[in-house]
Amino acid sequence: MRLSRFFMPLLKETPADAQIVSHRLMLRAGLIRQQSAGIYSWLPLGLRVLTRIEAIVREEMNRAGAIEVLMPTLQSAELWRESGRYDDYGKEMLRIKDRHDRDLLYGPTNEEMITEIVRANVRSYKQLPLNLYHIQWKFRDEVRPRFGVMRGREFLMKDAYSFDIDAAGARRAYNRMFVAYLRTFDRLGLKSIPMQADTGPIGGNLSHEFIILAETGESQVFCHRDLIDMPVPPAGIDYEADLTPYIKERTSLYAATEEKHDPTAFEAIPQDKRLSARGIEVGHIFYFGTKYSKAMGAKVAGPEGQDVFLEMGSYGIGVSRLVGAIIEASHDEAGLVWPDAVAPFDIGLVSLKSDDAKTSASCLDLYERLQNSGKDVLYDDTDERAGQKFAVQDLIGLPWQVIVGPRGLAAGEIEVKNRKTGERRTMTPDAAINLLTAAP
Ligand SMILES: Nc1ncnc2c1ncn2[C@@H]1O[C@H](COP(=O)(O)OP(=O)(O)O)[C@@H](O)[C@H]1O
Ligand SMILES: [Mg+2]
Secondary structure (H helix, E strand, O other): OEHHHOOOOOOOOOOOOOOOHHHHHHHHOOOEEEEEOOEEEEOHHHHHHHHHHHHHHHHHHHHOOOEEOOOOOEEEHHHHHHHOHHHHOHHHOEEEEOOOOOEEEEOOOOHHHHHHHHHHHOOEHHHOOEEEEEEEEEEOOOOOOEOHHHEOOEEEEEEEEEEEOOHHHHHHHHHHHHHHHHHHHHHOOOOEEEEEOOOHHHOOOEEEEEEEEOOOOOEEEEEEHHHOOOOOOOOOOOOOOOOHHHHHHHHOOOEEEHHHOOHHHHHOOOHHHEEEEEEEEEEEEEEEEOHHHHHHOOEEEOOOOOEEEOEEEEEEEEHHHHHHHHHHHOEEOOEEOOOHHHOOOOEEEEEOOOOOHHHHHHHHHHHHHHHHOOOOEEEEOOOOOHHHHHHHHHHHOOOEEEEEOHHHHHOOOEEEEEOOOOOEEEEOHHHHHHHHHOOO
């Protein structure tokens, strides 16, 4: 992409009402634009990041055996009356009437709708286990939308729902999601810690929140320090195998959110291993048994022919919140520092003199060769001053910068800068291509 043709509206001023660094940087670097409180447009740079996160979430869900569907944002109130949650949910639910005066709502979550789909289509235990998920916009009319995409009113969520014939099957489904979440957040460059959590309006008795430690996090959390750097299960993990060792390894060490905090258990941890910190909830998994299947009559024929209510769990990831969480975990004074896996482009190619024929020819050659080897390049072909171009590059935080100018070219060299380490090296264009296209 040529910057001169791209749409990347940057803000010069730091927006005064943005309280945390991720919100400030998302506005300054033109990732999002607020449309009303807690509701954002995703501008091209932001959308690229969001899409890449979504793709990783999808890959790990599929790998764990979940199957993608897409349910609508608007739901009928009737469904929610069946579960009893239409009245319980309160003001966070955005209620809408259509032209026939029928009650609709903008979905804050999808337990009811997915239960209806499975109830209508699954008749026998032989069709189980089943885990269906979608990645869809949700609306919750939060009392205090804040911190940009961290606590929005409209936000993108991946939500999965598992259906099993018995509690043991549901527990296996829960474990698969537990492992898939560890892998997903790791691939996004984040260290996530599963913590015992409250079940809130979803209900049920077993629940973990996946927390990213960050000073600006909204949750107060308590855990054993050894959980921070515990290695995650490998990509090739067999999801059909018994996953309990992976779960036990983590859940045998203390980790809880404020709502589930047990000071006695916490103080049993050796003092130097106790961690009391702030965190961001990026995922939340629940096992709630037959809460919805009983209320909504979702049952199947069991092995002996008798009707059995489905055992269910639900599993959310805050896809749009993750953009903010990744930035909280990875930025510096100069701006964003994207992990390779989610960067909006891999490389920023900077021409120091866009009216110089040799410089432009060299840039174009690099641009094409890098793109042909599968790299996404943002080519700054504008006629801004060099200093301004460097500031923009640092602000938008692409993993690599390739800087090309007439003086270097006269010596056959260009400059390559690693955004994260700040290391700059001069080398020939061929050496730069080799370095940048080498397998990660
Ligand atoms: N208002 C919000 N804005 C952005 N992301 C949200 C919001 N509410 C929830 N999420 C994300 O969706 C995930 C699943 O939500 P869930 O746990 O059902 O909601 P809650 O955390 O309010 O109980 C959360 O872990 C979080 O990452
Ligand atoms: Mg939650």
